[in-house]
Amino acid sequence: MIFYNAKLILPDCIIPSGWVEVKGGIFTDMGESEPFAAVDCQIDCKGGFLSPGFIDIHTHGAGGYDFMDGTEEAFVKASQTHMRHGTTTLLPTTLTSSNEDLFDTMCAFRKIKDRDNMPNLPGLHLEGPYFNVAQKGAQNEKYIRQPERSNYLDIIKKAEGCILRWSVAPELPGALEMGKELSKMGIVMSIGHSDCTYPDVVKAVQNGYRHITHFYSGMSGVKRVRGKRLLGLIECGYLMDDLTIEIIADGMHLPPELLSLILKCKDNNSISLVTDSMRGAGMPPGYYILGSLRDGQEVIVEDGVAKLPDRSAYAGSVATADRLVRVMTEQVGLPLYSAVKMLSLNPARVIGLDQKKGSIEIGKDADFLIFDDQINIKEVYVCGEKRCL
Secondary structure, three states: OEEEEEEEEEOOEEEEEEEEEEEOOEEEEEEEOOOOOOOOOEEEOOOOEEEEOEEEEEEOEEOOEEHHHOOHHHHHHHHHHHHHOOEEEEEEEOOOOOHHHHHHHHHHHHHHOOOOOOOEOOOEEEEOOOOOHHHOOOOOHHHOOOOOHHHHHHHHHHHOOOEEEEEEOOOOOOHHHHHHHHHHOOOEEEEOOEOOEHHHHHHHHHOOEEEEOOOOOOEOOOEEEOOEEEOEHHHHHHHOOOOEEEEEOOOOOOOHHHHHHHHHHOOHHHEEEEOOEOOOOOOOOEEEEEOOOOOOEEEEEEOOEEEOOOOOOEEEEOOOHHHHHHHHHHHOOOOHHHHHHOOOHHHHHHOOOOOOOOOOOOOOEOOEEEEOOOOOEEEEEEOOEEOOO
8 A cells, every 4th residue: 555645754954845655554655746556556645744643651541431440342442442532553551459459450451452453462561569658649549569579470470471560669679689670571661659868879770770751740849858958859860861751741731931941951762752641531521530430539520631529639531642733733832744753753762663563664563643733633543554543
């Protein structure tokens, strides 16, 4: 197939009139103006944007479903909701929970990860249970624990290879050993819900941690210890080039001016956009359960974000990937190709898939989108196959 009359979004620019050839599920050729090759199937993109598919490496659910519901239906419905908004690859993300609920979730994931009409599901992101209670956020304190080797190795055994990323507070006893051991297994170790200081982060990086979970949320800032100021995780995220970060770019968790500050201070190639969405993503305003239906808490979705019922604090994102791009371009003023890169190539690098995914390049998987000037998704392709929206 050849897709022509498209504005091609590349990592560092936009080709105003271009075309791509797709064969066997990969990009096999591309160019400017009109294609010269004669093929049976030529698709006119009618001047729309042809973009790499979005990659969301942190999402808890959508469409009225949470992955922690632990059912095949929840995985299918939540994943397809995100796919309709342009996500072609995602990491279903867990919450701190009992081992039983976690194992049910992993079992459901293994059953559906290769199902038809779905986005790519390369693995799970485990968020917890090894967190610092002082920065627990919406994580259930009842299930927070310290990383004992026998426990996390049991989880890995039960996972049967489906864990791709794990968020942990590295200052906890045993967390450095965990980072060193799991990073050698190919699991992306991320710092999250942590009250660590600069010395802790230096040790974490030395022991396999290389990413920071939802920058500014659930983490320490500068603090004084006996009069001496110590950098917190926020400042380490800015300072340390070895650490990549992710931001919830819904325009609510981080206001546009703070997003602008992050872009000014951090290498933009080290920043990924994530939804960190709960089940209310892609749904109308109203009351929803944050977390699993078994032991989650009721929240209210209004004004484009989930809030506690008393409206005293936010209780989760309801963003989809297309919204993240709109926020970064319309409210922050980032060029479209840069916003797309933060939701495609950058997260692909974080999870080690950038040789196959994340950009429109010859030889890469043909995961791509066609959308209009308002980032309204018109068509979604995963490995060259059109998905039903």
